[in-house]
Amino acid sequence: MATLGLIEYRDAAPEVRAVYEDILEVRATDRINNFWKAIANDAATLKRTWESIKEIMRPGALDPLTKEMIYVAVSVTNQCGYCIASHTAAAKKTGMTSEMFAELMAVVGMANETNRLAAGYQVEIDEAFLHPFGV
Amino acid sequence: MATLGLIEYRDAAPEVRAVYEDILEVRATDRINNFWKAIANDAATLKRTWESIKEIMRPGALDPLTKEMIYVAVSVTNQCGYCIASHTAAAKKTGMTSEMFAELMAVVGMANETNRLAAGYQVEIDEAFLHPFGV
Amino acid sequence: MATLGLIEYRDAAPEVRAVYEDILEVRATDRINNFWKAIANDAATLKRTWESIKEIMRPGALDPLTKEMIYVAVSVTNQCGYCIASHTAAAKKTGMTSEMFAELMAVVGMANETNRLAAGYQVEIDEAFLHPFGV
Amino acid sequence: MATLGLIEYRDAAPEVRAVYEDILEVRATDRINNFWKAIANDAATLKRTWESIKEIMRPGALDPLTKEMIYVAVSVTNQCGYCIASHTAAAKKTGMTSEMFAELMAVVGMANETNRLAAGYQVEIDEAFLHPFGV
Amino acid sequence: MATLGLIEYRDAAPEVRAVYEDILEVRATDRINNFWKAIANDAATLKRTWESIKEIMRPGALDPLTKEMIYVAVSVTNQCGYCIASHTAAAKKTGMTSEMFAELMAVVGMANETNRLAAGYQVEIDEAFLHPFGV
Amino acid sequence: MATLGLIEYRDAAPEVRAVYEDILEVRATDRINNFWKAIANDAATLKRTWESIKEIMRPGALDPLTKEMIYVAVSVTNQCGYCIASHTAAAKKTGMTSEMFAELMAVVGMANETNRLAAGYQVEIDEAFLHPFGV
Numbered sequence: 001m002a003t004l005g006l007i008e009y010r011d012a013a014p015e016v017r018a019v020y021e022d023i024l025e026v027r028a029t030d031r032i033n034n035f036w037k038a039i040a041n042d043a044a045t046l047k048r049t050w051e052s053i054k055e056i057m058r059p060g061a062l063d064p065l066t067k068e069m070i071y072v073a074v075s076v077t078n079q080c081g082y083c084i085a086s087h088t089a090a091a092k093k094t095g096m097t098s099e100m101f102a103e104l105m106a107v108v109g110m111a112n113e114t115n116r117l118a119a120g121y122q123v124e125i126d127e128a129f130l131h132p133f134g135v
Numbered sequence: 136m137a138t139l140g141l142i143e144y145r146d147a148a149p150e151v152r153a154v155y156e157d158i159l160e161v162r163a164t165d166r167i168n169n170f171w172k173a174i175a176n177d178a179a180t181l182k183r184t185w186e187s188i189k190e191i192m193r194p195g196a197l198d199p200l201t202k203e204m205i206y207v208a209v210s211v212t213n214q215c216g217y218c219i220a221s222h223t224a225a226a227k228k229t230g231m232t233s234e235m236f237a238e239l240m241a242v243v244g245m246a247n248e249t250n251r252l253a254a255g256y257q258v259e260i261d262e263a264f265l266h267p268f269g270v
Numbered sequence: 271m272a273t274l275g276l277i278e279y280r281d282a283a284p285e286v287r288a289v290y291e292d293i294l295e296v297r298a299t300d301r302i303n304n305f306w307k308a309i310a311n312d313a314a315t316l317k318r319t320w321e322s323i324k325e326i327m328r329p330g331a332l333d334p335l336t337k338e339m340i341y342v343a344v345s346v347t348n349q350c351g352y353c354i355a356s357h358t359a360a361a362k363k364t365g366m367t368s369e370m371f372a373e374l375m376a377v378v379g380m381a382n383e384t385n386r387l388a389a390g391y392q393v394e395i396d397e398a399f400l401h402p403f404g405v
Numbered sequence: 406m407a408t409l410g411l412i413e414y415r416d417a418a419p420e421v422r423a424v425y426e427d428i429l430e431v432r433a434t435d436r437i438n439n440f441w442k443a444i445a446n447d448a449a450t451l452k453r454t455w456e457s458i459k460e461i462m463r464p465g466a467l468d469p470l471t472k473e474m475i476y477v478a479v480s481v482t483n484q485c486g487y488c489i490a491s492h493t494a495a496a497k498k499t500g501m502t503s504e505m506f507a508e509l510m511a512v513v514g515m516a517n518e519t520n521r522l523a524a525g526y527q528v529e530i531d532e533a534f535l536h537p538f539g540v
Numbered sequence: 541m542a543t544l545g546l547i548e549y550r551d552a553a554p555e556v557r558a559v560y561e562d563i564l565e566v567r568a569t570d571r572i573n574n575f576w577k578a579i580a581n582d583a584a585t586l587k588r589t590w591e592s593i594k595e596i597m598r599p600g601a602l603d604p605l606t607k608e609m610i611y612v613a614v615s616v617t618n619q620c621g622y623c624i625a626s627h628t629a630a631a632k633k634t635g636m637t638s639e640m641f642a643e644l645m646a647v648v649g650m651a652n653e654t655n656r657l658a659a660g661y662q663v664e665i666d667e668a669f670l671h672p673f674g675v
Numbered sequence: 676m677a678t679l680g681l682i683e684y685r686d687a688a689p690e691v692r693a694v695y696e697d698i699l700e701v702r703a704t705d706r707i708n709n710f711w712k713a714i715a716n717d718a719a720t721l722k723r724t725w726e727s728i729k730e731i732m733r734p735g736a737l738d739p740l741t742k743e744m745i746y747v748a749v750s751v752t753n754q755c756g757y758c759i760a761s762h763t764a765a766a767k768k769t770g771m772t773s774e775m776f777a778e779l780m781a782v783v784g785m786a787n788e789t790n791r792l793a794a795g796y797q798v799e800i801d802e803a804f805l806h807p808f809g810v
Contacts, residue, residue, distance in 0.1 A: 005540030135410030140810030237447035270680030275675030405545030
């Protein structure tokens with residue numbers, strides 16, 4: 001299911017089709033994920049989300065695989081079932097090996113643990129951490 | 136402050152001192168963060184947490200900088216003030232530039248957004264995502 | 271399933287039946303949701319939760335539809351599958367159109383994104399925000 | 406503080422100034438919040454975030470005050486100190502009275518409570534909730 | 541600060557004073573926490589919240605100290621600074637030793653870690669867990 | 676499913692078998708949960724996680740049942756479906772009655788509610804909470 005149903009290409013309005021076509025081309029794939037078909041019920045959200053993701057996920061100071069693994073880390077921390085599945089698949093496709101996945105999980109788990117130890121022990125921020133970039 | 140206070144080296148029991156010395160050596164630094172001084176009130180937690188972090192954060196299938204950035208991504212998602220400050224500083228020291236930091240933030244922000252769009256639209260997981268590693 | 275099973279009206283103790291009857295009347299419906307049937311295993315929690323929700327969700331300075339949409343916003347942020355489904359249905363029944371739902375999702379997504387940008391960039395609170403109601 | 410410092414108008418590059426000017430005009434204000442000054446270190450994120458917020462927060466099927474209150478609901482759920490302060494101030498400016506604020510808090514609190522009761526009792530989604538919009 | 545200010549006893553309306561007096565008596569204390577003074581701006585929320593907490597936190601199948609430690613566990617997981625401070629103090633007063641606090645933190649940290657490992661590895665629920673109470 | 680599949684005893688490497696055997700013995704059970712079979716794809720994570728849990732969950736200043744209930748409290752707050760199911764079953768096995776479970780849920784729900792009231796009303800920490808253990 002999906003709250004408003006899924007919009008298939010054949011039933012889509014022109015501005016939705018245009019986004020679908022751009023997704024297929026940029027990602028060099030032949031299928032549109034349920035995520036896009038679900039938010040396509042709101043053409044403005046579809047377009048804005050896709051344009052943002054396209055801009056953010058392209059190679060820059062960080063490579064696409066690092067970005068996909070960060071996406072997985074956030075999704076796991078948030079317990080988002082759909083996002084864990086879709087971004088793990090995307091990271092795998094971008095080159096994540098099972099060894100990399102396992103290390104990613106280890107770091108995500110540990111960070112979630114120490115985040116609570118730091119909060120629970122009410123640790124004050126060290127002076128040394130205050131201006132990491134010198135500003 | 137810190138719930139149980141901070142344990143300084145001079146006041147520490149031998150097993151705590153041993154962990155502090157290992158931290159100083161492995162990290163090639165001359166200071167112990169407040170985090171360690173706070174959890175040092177429980178020598179078992181100090182030792183276990185340090186041994187786990189040492190094992191998890193060492194170079195493997197993922198490099199140390201990628202691991203530190205994943206740590207930042209989790210800490211930001213969890214709104215852990217101490218951890219954001221300490222791991223941003225650590226990532227900077229490991230080689231994260233301000234450009235990398237900015238891209239990291241962009242991915243973390245976007246992932247937190249689409250995590251909620253996926254959940255809110257109640258999107259079902261695509262068949263294609265079910266066995267990313269073929270098992 | 272449900273941890274302690276679901277309590278049907280015919281099997282319910284008098285104090286549980288009394289709450290069920292009040293729910294049916296106040297909500298002008300002929301069915302009790304699984305949520306109430308599950309927590310009915312603890313009559314005190316059932317009664318307290320229902321009385322609280324009845325008081326909180328009734329028209330006041332905010333109208334019932336706004337309140338239901340806020341409920342959806344929280345449930346989506348928390349990734350609570352049951353609550354997203356039940357409160358989206360409730361909001362729809364209270365008058366939420368698909369256009370309103372789509373805008374609600376857009377705001378929830380964006381807020382979750384900027385919450386992390388603000389935390390990740392460690393932004394200090396502006397003086398101007400400190401006393402919104404002048405006290 | 407702020408991880409990369411705050412970019413003031415006088416020190417800003419032309420594309421950052423252009424966004425600042427648009428913010429000042431659209432919001433009919435004479436000050437730029439620290440949030441924008443912090444993310445202005447990444448002109449692409451500044452521009453994308455502002456364009457998205459401008460599109461999402463403008464009057465539509467939901468009015469601006471409802472949108473601001475939803476923003477507060479998410480920020481409170483996420484424990485984002487900066488965002489709670491800034492969006493409570495923004496909601497107040499848009500017309501939120503102290504009575505509306507109090508009811509907003511009551512709903513947010515209650516939703517966070519029942520989200521956990523539903524999850525903890527492992528309640529299954531009612532058939533009746535599956536297709537809220539009939540699709 | 542506090543969004544709507546703090547309501548002191550001398551300035552409080554009769555129904556707020558009545559709650560304050562009940563808090564002082566039930567808790568055998570001579571001070572009202574800022575939490576109550578802040579939500580006292582909404583007498584209905586003050587009364588409902590106090591009545592609920594009084595009912596929930598009294599000795600039952602679980603003793604008061606166990607309940608306070610569970611409160612700390614939730615507050616730490618949610619990164620709620622105020623709640624961590626207030627409930628750690630309350631648990632201490634109810635009998636929590638520093639050894640108990642340290643073990644509490646260790647469990648909370650570990651649970652937050654394995655919650656993410658379980659989600660990240662997309663582990664399916666074992667048949668054996670489905671009907672813990674046989675219903 | 677599980678991202679990397681489940682490792683059964685018969686297919687396991689010696690170091691994984693050794694952990695499985697220790698789990699079976701320490702827990703006096705004859706089955707290995709899916710959680711362990713899933714993370715067994717990474718022998719280092721399996722061993723480290725098991726050793727940590729074994730150390731943390733053993734009787735100490737807190738008894739095993741209290742520890743299991745704290746584990747449930749965290750898992751419910753995080754909306755981790757797998758962990759709620761597995762630790763509710765474990766707590767039941769350790770002696771949690773349905774009355775204890777119901778009170779546990781009531782406390783967890785309430786804590787999640789007041790965590791947001793405290794954050795939303797921007798309540799400042801009382802002086803009295805600052806040094807709970809006098810340090």
